[in-house]
Amino acid sequence: MKKWFAVIGDPIAHSKSPFMHNAWFEEMEIDAAYIPIHVKSENLEEAVSALKLLGASGFNVTVPHKEAIIPFLDDLDSMAEKMGAVNTVVRQADGTLKGYNTDGAGFVHSLEEAVGKHREKKVLLIGAGGASRGIAFALKEYGYQEVDIANRTVIKAQAIIEELGGGASLSLDEAKQRLDEYGIIIQATSLGLSTGESKLPLSLEKLQKETIVADIVYNPLMTPFLIEAEKRGAKIVTGLGMFVHQGAIAFQYWLGQYPNTENMMQKLIEQLK
Template sequence: MKHFAVIGNPIAHSLSPIMHQAAIQDLQLDAIYTRKKLSKESFDREIRDLLLSDLDGFNVTIPFKERILPYLDEVDSFAKKCGAVNTVVRRQNKWIGYNTDGRGFLEGLTEKRPLKDSDHVLIIGAGGASKGIYLALKEAYNGEVTVANRTLSKAEEMLEQRSKDRAITLTEAANKLSQFTIIIQTTAVGLNPENSDLPLALDLLSPGTLVSDIIYNPFETHFLQEAKKRGAITQNGLAMFVNQGALAFKLWTGENPNRAVMRQAVLDSFEEE
């Protein structure tokens, strides 16, 4: 039996096991998918033990997407550019890291509407997920991407001196919000539904702007609720979650899972809460 998992901390909230088990069952594979919480303080020891276990592959979530890199035998070129890994595959007793976040997000975004080179894209945040999204965007279109982050130097570092793109502060982004046709929220702001904070003010948001938040649980963040009130087209992180999971699943098994089955499993889990 194949054994796959997701590692992170916290991890109890992750719906990856529900989604992947649905895909496994649909394809009638002899496999299981579990959660594994690793300690932030003892990560070095625990990840070594994990890599010596019977796992055949695993997903990596917050806060280990960057910390995992030194422990892998190989890292795919796209993941290396991202500086973050979210999918690890065992092949011929070697552990190989990939990043399916960015391409999974892009597939979901273009399901909502096609990208045009005339689009002006704003990415809020400069963490591991945003780097993958940024690089996937740059592969797909020739338009301008602006990255806004609380720490400006981190946003500047992410752009790698690409002359067309810009790094700005969150305050500057809020003041120029009407210029953007696509806004992508990649920070953890919104994970707690009790917290009504926004990553930046939406007062100048133009109606018709496509506003995406990579968070899928809660299903609609306060950020998306406020954007919708201002006439935006909104998209939560479910499409990215399903698509990146499907890309990871194929890397582990060689099989293309049914994404509709995966998506429905996640939606059903929300209804059960």
């Protein structure tokens, strides 16, 4: 029987996940399909039940559902449980749904692929949502020792810092004033998304040249944050690598094979341009 997969979120029309996974299915001659499903927060529980009932083999979860979906799943991978966020769901042999988080590993893989390993550098993570949590825990797991988090609501940043067991929680204004302390700055909010607000999360006035600046948004490829950082002499890392690698890890969870990420990066760059 043909397998089918999905991505759920709000908004969802901008997502390139269907293009990516369907291209991999075709390339690898797998009889499967992948569709986008627009799910509002108030309908999340019903949507998960429907996906389970209708036999989805697995699905991805994007904003704003990465944390909210957890109570509606049957089981969690240890890393997803630790992160408190899920972006990949696998239908297991007994029909139950198990949640994983591939965001963090996908981000670190793409960061180091783009600029090499700089685990000695001090990191500033902007944002304290589901993606940010995943990245924070993965950074620590991969050996990045100094990770601070800035967020509009400082208490949310503080909660993650406490779980990490080290680092500082900052307001956006405090982070703006201390920007020159950081060797790696990661924009991990949805600001800059083609369907949302295009403003910057904070001023880059104190950004130092040669700082590594990454954004998790991949559509558009060059976000306002990255454009401004590049003007100020930063080394920029787009969100495309994270997107492709987190998708590839999810693909492996579903089907036991790791797809060709290099070819996919090129295909998506052509699309996004």
